[in-house]
Amino acid sequence: MQRYSRAAIFLHWAIAALLAFQIAVGWALEDLGARGFALYQLHKSVGITVLALTLARIAVRYWKPRPAKVEGGWQGALASGVHIGLYAFMLGAPLTGWALVSTAKVKVPTLIFGVIPLPHLPLPAAVHGLAENGHGLIAWLGIALVALHVAGALRHHILMRDGLIWRIIPARSTALLVALPALILVGFVAGRAILPGPKVAPAPIAAEPADETADETAPANIAEAVNAADNATANVSAAAAEDTVGPPPAWTVQPGGRIGFSVGNDGEAISGSFSKWTAQIVMDPDHPDSADMKVTIDMASANVGDSYKDGMLPGDEFFGVAAHPTATFVAKGAKATGPNAYRARGTLTLKGVSKPQTIRFTLAGKDATRKVSGSATIARAAFGVGNGDSSTGLTPTVALTFAFTAKRKD
Known part of the structure; x- marks a missing residue:
């Protein structure tokens, strides 16, 4: 069975692991407040990385055409729709996040992994609400699409036994078949592991002796x-x-x-x-x-x-x-x-x-x-x-x- 190119396979699993990490972190950011500042910067850096890898994945798709479809009818149409939706998710999530940061009232500079400066998009402040709502909605739609994508892969591998999943594995190896999907779980666990612990009451700052008012x-x-x-x-x-x-x-x-x-x-x-x-x-x-x-x-x-x-x-x-x-x-x-x-x-x-x-x-x-x-x-x-x-x-x-x-x- 014809496989995807090695570049496409690498990008597929790298993006999948990073998305799992982003979902794990993104769920917690809203409740962290100031404690999540550093994590927020990391979330932005990983998001821009996902955007760059997705653009590379699209380029590879045209440079190295994907294997032919193996299923027609409504099942094939659904699979194609899920793939298109996933690309929209991988592009839309980081772009709306970028727009959200660029239109925020408090302009927080973005240095990708603390090194590369990312300019703010030239968008009006009125776009902020739309970007914020869109970012959250796209995240939930993306999770649903990922679930459908995984369900489809399991259907082909376990129920239909057509070996379709081997197209996205670099070699017919059971070890790789287990290890590569496990990267997604690793990404999610890593995202949860770096979250700050329970909030601790702040130590009071030493005050000077009381002086009336x-x-x-x-x-x-x-x-x-x-x-x-x-x-x-x-x-x-x-x-x-x-x-x-x-x-x-x-x-x-x-x-x-x-x-x-x-x-x-x-x-x-x-x-x-x-x-x-x-x-x-x-x-x-x-x-x-x-x-x-x-x-x-x-x-x-x-x-x-x-x-x-x-x-x-x-x-x-x-x-x-x-x-x-x-x-x-x-x-x-x-x-x-x-x-x-x-x-x-x-x-x-x-x-x-x-x-x-x-x-x-x-x-x-x-x-x-x-x-x-x-x-x-x-x-x-x-x-x-x-x-x-x-x-x-x-x-x-x-x-x-x-x-x-x-x-x-x-």
Whole structure:
């Protein structure tokens, strides 16, 4: 009996195993929320691989024509219809998935297996609902078609005993007859095996001591970072000031400082920092009520060390950089809470929302140079940071830390 070409046989079983993997993963993605981020990226990569292999399979079909049909009548017509439907499934599922990602409100970059960038399709946002519904419908239709295809193969091999199945096996070997179909089961089991385990309650982020209503109104990591930077720099300048009360000195933040943030994510932590920020600080550490601070952060400079997540941060779900490129913290006055320790209350403006914000910081050193370090706790929801489906696993508060050196201006 004439067989399919070896290229066609390879592509047939490779695509079948990958589809089984996709089905196993796809069933779980919707319920995973933020925990499924990495798996979602893998699902996209495998989907594009299925699309590429299907196009190759179509090319091979015309380069190496398939064996002639062995059955006519309605049974043959049904078999042909199932084959056509399977090709539509193998093309339609990844294409609708690609369209879904391309039209999503939050633009998540796609790197195929973390290496090859995949551009978004130039489709209007209105297509998103259609792509989402179509992707799910095609998946279920595909499962039904696969079941019919398998039933047909078993009918020929077990009931009709016509040896039709040997056309898609590279050699007449019982071992291959068992091993190749088993790849489908392996693909499905692998897809289930890599799913995250049961959701674990996230470890709370260490909060600072309660400060009346300050921490409750604290909005975003970035804001706190900004406040911390300002207060810290202000304190530094004050500490360097002379004993005599006079105009408070201004301070310059030196290169090498850092504003970092961390948020819990389903029992793990996502940590990052802002690489671009400036601070205008005037303060006498001995008279902290003289503080006058303004910190400005470039929101597009946020980085968590992961290309996928970094690509999400500027979107509307998180920082909304297109409409609100910067966040600012402004504070008038600070209060000493202990030796070289201070608290500053001000206003944080982030994503167009202004809320009260408090930071705490300490100073080290003396005279014209001071080292500043501090922390804050920010309630992200107050600013609409993390307001989408991919943020469901994030903790409500974000921990902010900062450290830098400031020098008094002459």
